[in-house]
Amino acid sequence: xxxxxxxxxxxxxxxxxxxxxxxxxxxxxxxxxxxxxxxxxxxxxxxxxxxxxxxxxxxxxxxxxxxxxxxxxxxxxxxxxxxxxxxxxxxxxxxxxxxxxxxxxxxxxxxxxxxxxxxxxxxxxxxxxxxxxxxxxxxxxxxxxxxxxxxxxxxxxxxxxxxxxxxxxxxxxxxxxxxxxxxxxxxxxxxxxxxxxxxxxxxxxxxxxxxxxxxxxxxxxxxxxxxxxxxxxxxxxxxxxxxxxxxxxxxxxxxxxxxxxxxxxxxxxxxxxxxxxxxxxxxxxxxxxxxxxxxxxxxxxxxxxxxxxxxxxxxxxxxxxxxxxxxxxxxxxxxxxxxxxxxxxxxxxxxxxxxxxxxxxxxxxxxxxxxxxxxxxxxxxxxxxxxxxxxxxxxxxxxxxxxxxxxxxxxxxxxxxxxxxxxxxxxxxxxxxxxxxxxxxxxxx
Numbered sequence: 001x002x003x004x005x006x007x008x009x010x011x012x013x014x015x016x017x018x019x020x021x022x023x024x025x026x027x028x029x030x031x032x033x034x035x036x037x038x039x040x041x042x043x044x045x046x047x048x049x050x051x052x053x054x055x056x057x058x059x060x061x062x063x064x065x066x067x068x069x070x071x072x073x074x075x076x077x078x079x080x081x082x083x084x085x086x087x088x089x090x091x092x093x094x095x096x097x098x099x100x101x102x103x104x105x106x107x108x109x110x111x112x113x114x115x116x117x118x119x120x121x122x123x124x125x126x127x128x129x130x131x132x133x134x135x136x137x138x139x140x141x142x143x144x145x146x147x148x149x150x151x152x153x154x155x156x157x158x159x160x161x162x163x164x165x166x167x168x169x170x171x172x173x174x175x176x177x178x179x180x181x182x183x184x185x186x187x188x189x190x191x192x193x194x195x196x197x198x199x200x201x202x203x204x205x206x207x208x209x210x211x212x213x214x215x216x217x218x219x220x221x222x223x224x225x226x227x228x229x230x231x232x233x234x235x236x237x238x239x240x241x242x243x244x245x246x247x248x249x250x251x252x253x254x255x256x257x258x259x260x261x262x263x264x265x266x267x268x269x270x271x272x273x274x275x276x277x278x279x280x281x282x283x284x285x286x287x288x289x290x291x292x293x294x295x296x297x298x299x300x301x302x303x304x305x306x307x308x309x310x311x312x313x314x315x316x317x318x319x320x321x322x323x324x325x326x327x328x329x330x331x332x333x334x335x336x337x338x339x340x341x342x343x344x345x346x347x348x349x350x351x352x353x354x355x356x357x358x359x360x361x362x363x364x365x366x367x368x369x370x371x372x373x374x375x376x377x378x379x380x381x382x383x384x385x386x387x388x389x390x391x392x393x394x395x396x397x398x399x400x401x402x403x404x405x406x407x408x409x410x411x412x413x414x415x416x417x418x419x420x421x422x423x424x425x426x427x428x429x430x431x432x433x434x435x436x437x438x439x440x441x442x443x444x445x
Contacts, residue, residue, distance in 0.1 A: 030254065030364070030365070030368060031254045032252075032253045033250050033251065034248070034249060034251040034420060034423060034424040034427075035249065035250060035417075035420045036371075037372070037375035037416060038248060042247065042248075043246065044247040044249070045246055045248065046249075047249065047250060047252060049249075050249035054162045054163065054166070054441065055441060055442070055443060057238075057239050058158040060240070061158055061238075063154050063157070063158060064155065064158060066154075067147075067150060067151040067155075068151065070147050070150065071144075071148060071150075071151050074140070074144040074146070077140050077143065077144070078137070078140040078143075080140070081133075081137045081139070081141075082140075084126075084133045084136060084137070085133055085137075087123050087125040088123070088124045088125075089121070089123045090122050090123075091119070091120065091121045091122070092120045093119055093120075094116065094117070094118045095116070095117050096117075116302060117302055117304040118299055118300060118301050118302065118303065119300040119303045120298070120300075121297070121298045123296050123297075124293060125294045125295070126291070126292075127292045127293045127294060128290065128291070128292040129289075129292075130285065130287070130288075130289030130291065131282055131285075132283055135279045135282035136279075136283060139276055139279035139280065139283070142272050142275045142276050143272075145272060146268075146269060146273070146276075149265055149268050151445075152265065152435065153265035155443065155445075156265065156432040156435070156438060157432070159428065159432070159437055159438075159441055160425075160428050160429060160437070161238075162239075163424065164421075165234055165235055165238050165239075166235065166239075167421050168231045168234075168235075168421070169228075169232050169234065169235035169243060170245065170246075170248055171231075171414075171418065171421060172224065172227050172231045172232075173228050173245050174245070174417065175228070175410065176227075176228035177245075178410070178413055179220075179221040179224050179225070179410055180221070180225075182221075182406050182410065183218065186214070186217070186399070189210075189399040189402070190210070190211070193207050193210050193399065194207065206400065209400055210399060210400050213403040213404065214403060216407075217403050217406060221410075248420070249424070251427070253368075253424070263435070264349075264353045264357075265435060266349055266352070266353065267349045267350060267353050268435075270345050273342050273345070274339065274342040274343050274345070274346055277338055277339035277342040278339055280335050280338070281332065281336055284331050284332050284335045285332050288324070288328035288331075290318060290319070290320040291317075291318070291319045291320070292316065292317070292318050294314070294316060294317075295314060295316075295317050296312065296313070296314030297312070297314065298311075298312050299312075356433055357430065357433055357434075360429045363422050363423075363426035363429075364423060364427055364430065367419050367420070368423055370419050371423065374412065374416040374419055375416060378409065381412055382409060385406060385409060428440075
C-alpha cells in the first residue's frame with residue numbers, strides 16, 4: 001500500500017508539473033543545490049564539510065588499498081621491462097664428479113682430469129630480439145597507465161558508494177524520526193475515539209475503521225524503522241564510526257564545458273586493453289624470429305686446488321626457429337583474433353557509455369523538475385493534517401481521514417528525499433562517468 005501511495009504521489013507531481021511548466025531544462029545550464037527543498041532551519045552540512053567527511057573515509061577502504069597495490073605492481077613491472085635492455089651478468093660454480101668414464105688417456109682429445117670445480121662469470125647483451133624487449137616495455141607502460149586509470153576509477157566508485165550509504169542512512173533516519181513524531185501526535189486520538197464510543201457519540205464501526213487504519217499506519221512506520229536501523233548499521237560498518245545525524249549535504253550542482261568530450265573510465269580501460277593486445281601480438285611474433293646478441297665468459301678452473309688456470313671466451317650468439325609444424329603461425333593468429341575482439345569491445349563500451357550518460361542526465365533533469373512540486377505537495381499535506389487535527393479537537397470530527405493524510409505525508413516525505421537523493425546521486429554519477437568526480441571532491445593524487 002505504501003508503494004501504491006508513493007507511485008500515486010509521483011504521478012500527481014509529474015502530471016501537474018507537465019501542466020504548469022512544459023519547458024525543457026537544459027542540464028548543461030542547470031544550477032541547483034542538493035536538499036534545498038528542506039526547511040531553511042533544518043540541520044545541514046556544507047559542501048566543504050561533506051567533502052571532507054567522504055575524503056577522510058575512502059582511503060581507509062580495502063578497495064583503495066587493493067588498487068594501490070595493483071598500481072605499485074605495474075610500476076615495478078615497467079621498471080623491470082626497461083632494464084631488460086641492459087646486459088645480464090651471471091655467475092656459477094661447476095662441480096663435476098666423475099661417476100663413470102670410458103676415455104683413452106693417451107689418444108682422446110677430451111679433458112682427462114677426472115673431477116673439476118670451476119667458477120664461471122658470464123655477461124650477455126641482447127642486440128636483436130625480434131622487437132620483444134621494445135614491445136614488453138610498451139606493454140608495461142600501457143598497463144602502468146591502465147593501473148592509474150583503475151585506481152582513479154576505484155576512488156570515484158568509493159565516493160559514489162560513500163555518498164549513497166551516507167544519504168540512505170540520513171534519509172531513513174529523518175523519515176523514521178518524522179514518523180515517530182507523527183504517530184505520537186495521532187495516538188492520543190485513539191483514547192478520544194474510545195471515550196466517544198463509550199459515550200455513544202460515534203458509531204463503534206467507525207472506531208473499528210479507525211483502529212484498522214491506525215494499525216496499518218503503525219505497520220508502515222515499523223517498516224521504516226527497520227530500514228532505518230539497517231541502513232544506519234551499514235553506515236557504521238562502512239565508515240567505521242558511530243552514526244550521528246548531521247543533516248543533509250548542501251552540494252552545488254552545476255555543469256560546464258568539461259562534461260563533453262571526455263571518456264569514461266571503462267572506455268579508457270578498454271582502449272588500453274586493446275593496446276595491450278596489439279603488443280602481445282608483437283611479443284608472440286618475436287618468439288619465432290631470430291635472437292642475436294653478444295656474450296663473454298670468464299672461467300677459473302679448479303678453484304678448490306688454488307689453480308691459476310683460467311680463460312676468457314666470447315662472441316656472438318644467434319638462435320632461430322626453423323620449423324615448428326605451424327605452431328608459431330597458430331599462436332600469432334590467436335593473438336591477432338584476441339586483439340580484434342578487444343577492438344570491438346571498444347565500440348561496445350562506447351554504446352554503453354553513451355547510454356549511461358543519457359540515463360544519468362535524464363535522472364538529474366527529471367529529479368530537478370520534480371523536487372519543487374514534491375516539496376509543495378508535502379507542505380500542502382502538512383497544512384491539511386494541521387487543519388484536520390484542529391477540527392478533530394474543536395468539533396469532534398472523525399480522525400479516520402487524519403490517518404490517510406498522515407500516511408500520504410510519510411509517502412510524500414520519503415519520495416521527496418529519495419528524489420533529492422537521485423538528484424545528487426545522478427550528479428555524482430555523471431561526474432564519475434566523465435572522470436571529473438575526483439576533481440569535484442578536491443582529491444589530489
